[in-house]
Amino acid sequence: MTHIQLQTVLARVQRDLWLASAAKVGLLVVAMACLFLPDRNSNPLTSINTLGLLMVCILWVLLTLSSVKGGQAAHEVDTMLAGGNYDAAEAGLQKLLRRFSIYRSTKLMACHKLAILVHARQQFAQSVQICRLLLAQRLGPVRALAIDSELLLTDALLMLGEMNGSHTHLSRLARYRLNLNQQLTLLPIRLGYELRCGAPDAVLARLETKMHLISLMPPYEAAQSSALLAMAARREGKPLLCKYLWTKARMYADIDRMTDRFPELAALATLPTLDEEMDNHEQN
Amino acid sequence: MELNNQQADAIAAVSQPRRGFLQGHKLLAGLAVLGLISIFFKSPPLLNWLVPLSIAALVTIGSWTIVKRQRTASNQLAAGLTALQLRDYPKAQSLLLASMSRPVYNPVQRTGGLLALAMVAEHQRQHEPALRLYESVLSSPRCQWSQYYLAAVAKAMALLRLDRLTDAVDYMAQLEKASLPPPSRAMLSMVQLYRQIQTGQSAAALENHDQVAVQARNHLGTGAAPIYGLLALAYDRQGDHASARPWWLRATMLLSGAELVHYFEELRPLAQKWPDVQVPKS
Numbered sequence: 312m313t314h315i316q317l318q319t320v321l322a323r324v325q326r327d328l329w330l331a332s333a334a335k336v337g338l339l340v341v342a343m344a345c346l347f348l349p350d351r352n353s354n355p356l357t358s359i360n361t362l363g364l365l366m367v368c369i370l371w372v373l374l375t376l377s378s379v380k381g382g383q384a385a386h387e388v389d390t391m392l393a394g395g396n397y398d399a400a401e402a403g404l405q406k407l408l409r410r411f412s413i414y415r416s417t418k419l420m421a422c423h424k425l426a427i428l429v430h431a432r433q434q435f436a437q438s439v440q441i442c443r444l445l446l447a448q449r450l451g452p453v454r455a456l457a458i459d460s461e462l463l464l465t466d467a468l469l470m471l472g473e474m475n476g477s478h479t480h481l482s483r484l485a486r487y488r489l490n491l492n493q494q495l496t497l498l499p500i501r502l503g504y505e506l507r508c509g510a511p512d513a514v515l516a517r518l519e520t521k522m523h524l525i526s527l528m529p530p531y532e533a534a535q536s537s538a539l540l541a542m543a544a545r546r547e548g549k550p551l552l553c554k555y556l557w558t559k560a561r562m563y564a565d566i567d568r569m570t571d572r573f574p575e576l577a578a579l580a581t582l583p584t585l586d587e588e589m590d591n592h593e594q595n
Numbered sequence: 596m597e598l599n600n601q602q603a604d605a606i607a608a609v610s611q612p613r614r615g616f617l618q619g620h621k622l623l624a625g626l627a628v629l630g631l632i633s634i635f636f637k638s639p640p641l642l643n644w645l646v647p648l649s650i651a652a653l654v655t656i657g658s659w660t661i662v663k664r665q666r667t668a669s670n671q672l673a674a675g676l677t678a679l680q681l682r683d684y685p686k687a688q689s690l691l692l693a694s695m696s697r698p699v700y701n702p703v704q705r706t707g708g709l710l711a712l713a714m715v716a717e718h719q720r721q722h723e724p725a726l727r728l729y730e731s732v733l734s735s736p737r738c739q740w741s742q743y744y745l746a747a748v749a750k751a752m753a754l755l756r757l758d759r760l761t762d763a764v765d766y767m768a769q770l771e772k773a774s775l776p777p778p779s780r781a782m783l784s785m786v787q788l789y790r791q792i793q794t795g796q797s798a799a800a801l802e803n804h805d806q807v808a809v810q811a812r813n814h815l816g817t818g819a820a821p822i823y824g825l826l827a828l829a830y831d832r833q834g835d836h837a838s839a840r841p842w843w844l845r846a847t848m849l850l851s852g853a854e855l856v857h858y859f860e861e862l863r864p865l866a867q868k869w870p871d872v873q874v875p876k877s
Binding site for chain 2: 346490491518519522526527528529530533549550551552554555558559562563564585586589590
């Protein structure tokens with residue numbers, strides 16, 4: 312997705328969010344008017360009030376059904392994203408974002424998925440734009456998106472080297488009560504931030520808790536977090552701990568998978584791991 | 596308290612969405628008909644105004660109550676899944692039982708809850724209730740494909756643990772032909788490895804060990820530890836202690852020896868022979 316395409320999409324999203332709110336208020340006003348305004352017609356079949364109320368109900372149901380369809384399409388996008396099928400996910404999201412929905416949450420969810428997609432493609436500047444748009448909205452029933460958007464935004468800013476921005480959003484995240492999965496997402500971001508800020512002692516603080524969290528992560532994130540801890544141990548002059556943590560990192564993934572986000576980890580590549588040493592020792 | 600067969604069956608049955616007379620849409624349709632009757636039959640103007648309003652209020656209160664109850668169950672389920680992730684099995688069990696003791700209308704949540712309870716039962720070494728829960732997941736009509744394959748592979752392992760070797764082998768042969776997602780394929784490799792070790796075919800277990808280990812590392816994360824442990828056991832049983840040692844080290848770098856023994860009792864001799872690697876201070 313190009314910068315111009317993204318701008319068009321974001322402008323459309325903002326317009327649709329406004330339209331959704333206006334439509335909801337409009338329908339509610341009409342319904343109230345039908346209920347409470349006096350009607351001189353004694354026959355309910357031809358009463359304007361009854362017909363008006365019926366029309367509002369029908370319109371609401373139709374718009375809700377259309378939103379539900381949008382919700383189902385969003386689930387399909389989830390599956391595509393999980394399977395790494397990004398092109399199909401993008402096409403699905405573009406369709407979803409073009410569709411009008413009376414519920415702001417449908418549009419906001421689609422917008423969040425778009426942020427996840429561009430983030431996964433490592434288009435961090437675009438991810439920042441979408442997350443900022445989301446965080447500026449009144450999220451209402453989807454307020455849980457605020458934390459996920461903050462997490463994406465913090466990571467994107469870190470990847471763009473904007474340390475001040477990362478710090479601001481890390482501080483904001485500290486105010487939320489994160490669930491376990493959000494804590495697992497936050498850990499490598501925080502470790503990366505602290506390491507890049509030149510605070511390896513902070514990286515190694517509460518090591519046992521961090522290692523427990525790492526054991527719950529998917530392989531790629533676990534490898535990256537362990538390698539960041541290993542790098543901090545090296546900078547702190549703890550060679551044994553560094554080797555131990557590097558061995559742990561290599562238990563989860565190959566080196567190239569760790570260095571794509573943190574190129575500084577390449578410095579650890581020459582370090583032998585404990586099991587390699589043991590293998591060599593046994594062979595000799 | 597450990598999960599038993601009756602509890603497993605009861606949870607699978609109770610968590611099914613109800614299909615009774617007072618199902619949501621039928622109730623709404625009934626109320627709508629009542630509303631139309633009140634509009635079209637000549638009734639005092641106050642009643643004409645009052646009946647639709649009362650119906651709207653009833654529907655709103657009813658929907659709100661249902662949504663609130665579902666949300667509580669959903670929160671309990673999420674907390675149960677978190678406890679399971681953190682390996683706090685007693686807490687996971689009580690939360691999961693509480694959330695699954697009423698109909699769960701979201702099919703993905705329901706199968707997720709059943710799977711989680713089955714994992715708790717596995718941890719308690721209650722393989723028969725676990726098997727029953729896996730079978731309820733597999734027979735759920737709107738089960739997600741990833742959950743389906745997870746349950747299928749876990750069922751194969753439960754069959755092995757219950758010493759139903761022929762059933763397990765037949766079932767694994769079926770799974771071999773299916774296009775499993777990579778994590779489930781890696782889990783299936785672990786089941787096959789365990790079967791080979793259990794039946795004394797340690798040499799056969801080591802034939803594709805590199806491929807099995809790479810698959811496990813790429814897709815299972817910490818879950819690869821039992822596979823490394825089984826590889827160490829296979830080497831050890833072959834008398835190749837020198838090759839067994841690095842595999843045991845890899846396993847215990849990810850999980851403690853005690854946890855590995857809880858997975859597979861067969862690993863106890865290795866845990867006694869080689870202590871866990873300690874985290875260095877410097």
